[in-house]
Amino acid sequence: MADAFAAVETRGLTKRFRGGQLAVDHLDLTVPAGTVFGFLGPNGSGKTTTIRMLMGLIEPTSGTAQVLGRRMPDAARTVLPQVGALIEGPAPYAFRSGRDNLLRYDAADPTADPRTRAARVDAALERVGLGAAAGKKAKAYSLGMKQRLGLAAALLRPRRLLVLDEPTNGLDPQGMREIRALIRELAQDGRTVFLSSHLLDEIEQVCTHAAVMARGRLVVQGPVAELAARAQDRIAVTTPDAGDAARILKEHGVTGLTVTEDRVTGEPPPGDRDPAELNAALVHAGVRVRAFGLERGTLEDAFVALTGEGFDVAG
Amino acid sequence: MSPGDITTERPPPRVAATLGLLRSELGLTFRRLRTFALLGVLAAIPVLIGGVVRIETGGDPSAGSGSGGGADGGGPAFMAQISNNGLFLVFTALAATLPFFLPLTVGVVAGDAIAGEASAGTLRYLLVAPAGRTRLLLVKYASTLAFCLAATLTVAVSGLVTGALLFPVGDLTTISGTRIDYSEGLWRALLIALAVALSLVGFAALGLFVSTLTSSGIAAMAGTVGLLVTVQILTTIPQLDAVHPYLFSHHWLSFADLMREPVLWENLYANLRLQGFYALLFGSAAWARFAGKDISA
Numbered sequence: 001m002a003d004a005f006a007a008v009e010t011r012g013l014t015k016r017f018r019g020g021q022l023a024v025d026h027l028d029l030t031v032p033a034g035t036v037f038g039f040l041g042p043n044g045s046g047k048t049t050t051i052r053m054l055m056g057l058i059e060p061t062s063g064t065a066q067v068l069g070r071r072m073p074d075a076a077r078t079v080l081p082q083v084g085a086l087i088e089g090p091a092p093y094a095f096r097s098g099r100d101n102l103l104r105y106d107a108a109d110p111t112a113d114p115r116t117r118a119a120r121v122d123a124a125l126e127r128v129g130l131g132a133a134a135g136k137k138a139k140a141y142s143l144g145m146k147q148r149l150g151l152a153a154a155l156l157r158p159r160r161l162l163v164l165d166e167p168t169n170g171l172d173p174q175g176m177r178e179i180r181a182l183i184r185e186l187a188q189d190g191r192t193v194f195l196s197s198h199l200l201d202e203i204e205q206v207c208t209h210a211a212v213m214a215r216g217r218l219v220v221q222g223p224v225a226e227l228a229a230r231a232q233d234r235i236a237v238t239t240p241d242a243g244d245a246a247r248i249l250k251e252h253g254v255t256g257l258t259v260t261e262d263r264v265t266g267e268p269p270p271g272d273r274d275p276a277e278l279n280a281a282l283v284h285a286g287v288r289v290r291a292f293g294l295e296r297g298t299l300e301d302a303f304v305a306l307t308g309e310g311f312d313v314a315g
Numbered sequence: 316m317s318p319g320d321i322t323t324e325r326p327p328p329r330v331a332a333t334l335g336l337l338r339s340e341l342g343l344t345f346r347r348l349r350t351f352a353l354l355g356v357l358a359a360i361p362v363l364i365g366g367v368v369r370i371e372t373g374g375d376p377s378a379g380s381g382s383g384g385g386a387d388g389g390g391p392a393f394m395a396q397i398s399n400n401g402l403f404l405v406f407t408a409l410a411a412t413l414p415f416f417l418p419l420t421v422g423v424v425a426g427d428a429i430a431g432e433a434s435a436g437t438l439r440y441l442l443v444a445p446a447g448r449t450r451l452l453l454v455k456y457a458s459t460l461a462f463c464l465a466a467t468l469t470v471a472v473s474g475l476v477t478g479a480l481l482f483p484v485g486d487l488t489t490i491s492g493t494r495i496d497y498s499e500g501l502w503r504a505l506l507i508a509l510a511v512a513l514s515l516v517g518f519a520a521l522g523l524f525v526s527t528l529t530s531s532g533i534a535a536m537a538g539t540v541g542l543l544v545t546v547q548i549l550t551t552i553p554q555l556d557a558v559h560p561y562l563f564s565h566h567w568l569s570f571a572d573l574m575r576e577p578v579l580w581e582n583l584y585a586n587l588r589l590q591g592f593y594a595l596l597f598g599s600a601a602w603a604r605f606a607g608k609d610i611s612a
Contacts, residue, residue, distance in 0.1 A: 052439075052609075052610070080444070083443070088436075091439070093437060105441070110446075110450070111332070112327075
């Protein structure tokens, strides 16, 4: 599969709900095949609406969505058997066992071979570590187990694309780690993983590429390393003379200073000045420097820089 | 073995795939506690009627026929004959449950068909499987019809067994006054059960349509049952008799004509036509609604 091939491509994709609310606004999204693609944005930014349009569950108001090279929702019947999806949390039949749930979802796929159904269901349950709990009713499952069951449903067939909407939502840190490890494993088989999340560190840990949504619009998309590089590095000084350090840094053009007890950070002055000069200036002024360095920008810094707002703001 | 390793996979023929989904749907409907509860209530009604008649008549066959003329006005059709022949409990129970209890249970199952999956969130996973909207709707309707048949047969079989245990059985007298033997009577009972089940076909389609209108299973069930109650009230208002022939319950009691000799088919056919009309009308409406609906639940 060539890298140029896009697993998901939208052009001008727009959804306006009845009542006039613009949930997705002219979205041009390109998910290169074979990537682990993070779809990032605060709750309410239009991620789930986009995913529902990609899966043919809701009709776009305007624009197009292509999944695996075919137009959705028209090609749903040929495209969706190749896509495993976890949409807005798991939804098992509470009074049926985990195995029965998967048997039902597999029976709903008209291209799934019924002769291999039982074997595929068991293999999928093993893959997500639910083999021992397969016979238990889904209502007795913990949230983490339900998420796993949802993942198992996405793995019933060989899939070219996995669409995972907030797969770690509501899990404790241990459950998050386990699910992320599983996602990394799944990505190693060369399939495309489209992972939506409102957690920056999740995207940084798992994804190779990312797109950022805010208020229904695409803010930026590209490789994660490139996005993070957009964030400015910060100068960080550890010193017992924090007040003096801040004054001197400010005199040398450092902006956005934050001062804590023994630590001063700020954005380097514009231009290509060597940060070592700032260190020299500090020492020259008699500031006792314990540590001086540049902190690499994170995706979160990039996000704040791009949107001008904190990440936990709901659109 | 990981799921990706299965290379021998071959897609099944489309009919087989749809039958697979239908089997899954039937399993879901009939292995559900709620379905057992509904059928249990239906099974209890013939026992209740039989018990009351038995206590009233003291098990004396002549007491039944003696009070027969008087009871005709009050109870459901065939009530007076039960103590003469237990088989009449089947007809009485069907006549007693058809106006309300039977369609009530059908309303619960039909109303919940799509809306219930939507409110549980399972609908989105069925559709991305991808079950196909038309296919899912057809399978849901088919399994609702299977429930109509199961519900009717539950009443009939419970009536048959209770009747045989509490009352004498044997040859019976038709409405036309002729005698038919017990095996012919059983055959008529089966036909009547089928006629009653078919009477529910139109209402089931109406329930399915209501089910596509909302994402709340409870609202859809309540709406469907509300429609049933409304229609059954309308049928009792004489000023509206111009409307009555178009109400789905208009020919419901035509099944009694199967107890005539010879059978009067005219009303039975009229009922089938009306049910077919309702099934087409509300089946199409349900499809039109569901095929283009945004699934946001």
